[in-house]
Amino acid sequence: MTGMLLYTLLGLSLAVLMGVARGSMRRWVIGAGLALLVVFVAFPFSRARGFLSRDTIDPTLLALAPVFPLLLLIPLGVLAALVLARRGAAGWGGALGGAAVLVAAGSWYVQPAQLVRLQPVNGLMELLIAGVVAGSIALLSFSRPQQRIPILVVAALAGGLAFFWFHTPQGGGAYLPKSLGYYKLFFPTPPESQQAMIDSYNQALPELNAIRKELGQDELKPIQGLSDLQGAIPQQASSEGYRLVQPATTQYGAFGIFFLAGLMLGAGLVLLRNPALQEPDDFRAGILIALVATLLMPAFDATEFDLNKLVVGWPFLQQFADKAWPPLLADVAAERYPLQEVLSQIAVTVQMALVGTFLAAIFAMPISFLAARNVTSGTPLMRSVFYLTRLFLNVLRGVPTLIIALILVAAVGLGPFAGVMAIAIHSLTELGKLYSEAIENADKGPVEALESTGASGVNVVRWAILPQVLPLFVSYTVYNFEINFRSSLVLGLVGAGGIGYFINEKMASGQYDQMIVGVIAIVIVVNIIDFASSWLRSRLV
Template identity: 55%
Template structure:
């Protein structure tokens, strides 16, 4: 099945060629991504005595075991050479084919024993350089040399912190995180096999006492069940399994197919190149390099979805038809849903109203055009914006959990959480509207000596009030959806009803709440959209 990954890369390049998109862009993207993946993406598996002792070395980490893996990095470098389109295409074809040959050759290699040798400070240095580089990119347009100085200072400070006792106390996995995998000599491997076979009698006696089946003598490392012996694992020895796929393996095979196909199209049609290909290729590579580990970290798997499909079908069978009422058992779900839905709307309404009351006055303090007159008002502006940023950074659900602990279960906790979080969202929108007002009316009133309150009343409010109302309605829509989720943490409303129905297995009642949510969400959306169209 590994052939699927390069085929997908070829398919992407083919589709882009059909749409007359630049083939050189994908050549650059695959080259950049290959270089980064070579140093950072796990390419194989090396297991120890316990599953938690497994390490997943990168192609760069496996170089001591098989130096031909360095051809992957070479292919990436060749793809970035600033040559003529035809020559670039030829190098892309050769590089893609080379990576495929090396990748499949590695996957066909037998298991072997190796020692994991940590490289102290390497991971810490990479993180420090990344932090310094990001700061440089953020400041380079303001003052280039100052950006370099601050970037280097941040990188040095970050490395000193991360690579010292403080960093290793709070981030213990950083210490020696990056490892080189050096194979053991053949005589050491043979000695291990002999020692393993000689110790089987004692091991099997212990396994028999605890009810486990006996282990058989091994002829080679491929016969070794589980991991390496405990004493060897403690010395850093690992059993490397080249045939084990990691996300780095699949990514590199995909990139090889993309490199080969984009190089072929560029070789045949040199006009498939545009200015700015390197920049767009860098962007595409960055997206790819972020998405691939993200898919792996979230355990994305269509196979799991297919496997879980029967449960979904069973869920629908148990949910339909809805149980609108059961007078025999004094159960009236439809009535309960109507009551809880009304409560949900009320939570959103009160939370939004309270947020609006605090957001309107604070938004004037957060408007840059109204607070640049003195050092004091600029300080107030900075503090207000800082409050907005901090408040927006704390999710409503987290606030609801805190307030449920403080004031108990019920809608009041939901109202408080929603109101406090919405102050920042509304305040930021209001302040941006104030910053974009026309200066003419303000200057006219100031010229005749009008007070600050009169300027706000007659020059600013008439311009921003329709936007304030529109933003408030939009926030109410969001808060209604949020209030549904808040019910799951005990803040009341329709979410609380759905949670209880699911917990008790009453799916035919729970489905009524879901249907009600769909109906009310659409009614609120249509109603608020109509109002906003009349106001703005």
């Protein structure tokens, strides 16, 4: 419970800080309320265990509402708060809505473990996917109001086809099997079912303890209630769709609920004290706050963000620092010369970036004219070339340099050649895009003047467009070289040569005092290239 109180206090503290800064508090009430609705429906709160770890399910509060109906107070309180905010009583709405959420979520958190029965909601995820497909197409109607009706019809047809495709034997369910029945509601089980599971567990305990004894593990004791279960429930119950819900075993949705409830409560209280802290665009700002919050919370969870890992890993960091300093520049007795090797490899890295950038610039220049809308607008054939070139650049730009390097290392072997080609291929797409945008933004006056004299397309490009865009081309190329040098450092980690390969080798072998020489060299060279690149680009543009 301490963690939940801490999350609530964090939300309250943020609201107080915003109030001290004289910012609008109504937007925080609205943003927290909208985010709470998303968290209630979509973010996991507790944990429900089965027999095996793969049977574990992390239910949302909406899924748990049939088991604990008081949870429905959360959306009701939030909706009431949003209505009050709309009608000019955001202070009361935030205070009452935040308090309602805290009461409902806190009441569920202190409940004991209980047995529940799963009920998949079939068709929900399919409907959601169909809605995303239809909505994506329908967005085009805003930019083309004259074609709004046909676009909406196409959107509805596409959404319907997507929905039914998931139900065909060879449709979406065959490729995304977890999407079918993904969302599950939890329903309570009668006390006799829970007692039957306790009896079944105790009857199977002697056999289980015999196995544990052979494995050298401690014996388990008979249980009196489901809260005494350690780990999994019996296999038969799990296969029949039962799970053991443990309300206090929280997931990231619990942080969202208590933090946002504290934020809403705090913002409401500050508004009650100073009702003037609101602005006309609060609803738009509130939607943005809710969007950011609902994107960040699952992102932090998916990336396993945990500062405690730094505390656990601190001894290694200290050990690394002790072994890495002072740097070993040379060991004549052992005939080891790290500085000499670093200078050689850093030169290779610079040359990789240089050659890769040069090749990319050579091929990007003609391609960029084919990808420029103002140069290829003459005939239908040229328009087709424009769309094909843009498609080529967009597709290839979506493949990271590291992935290209991995493929090329497998194809041509270890060494800088794979790194050079990876840099050249990816930089071709980047420079092609930048060059084409520079061409499209060129002044039309000289172009129209030459065209009025009957000049050919080649002459128009040579005398009207190139003089305008060449300084930009050079500036973009220099900047791309700066980026490519940093990329080439990483490419060495996958065997594509350069200083990255040296650092990876020394790090893997524990020779930190040699590895740090390479790091220092990288810092120096990066700063030199940055300063030189900035100076050169300032002279060109």
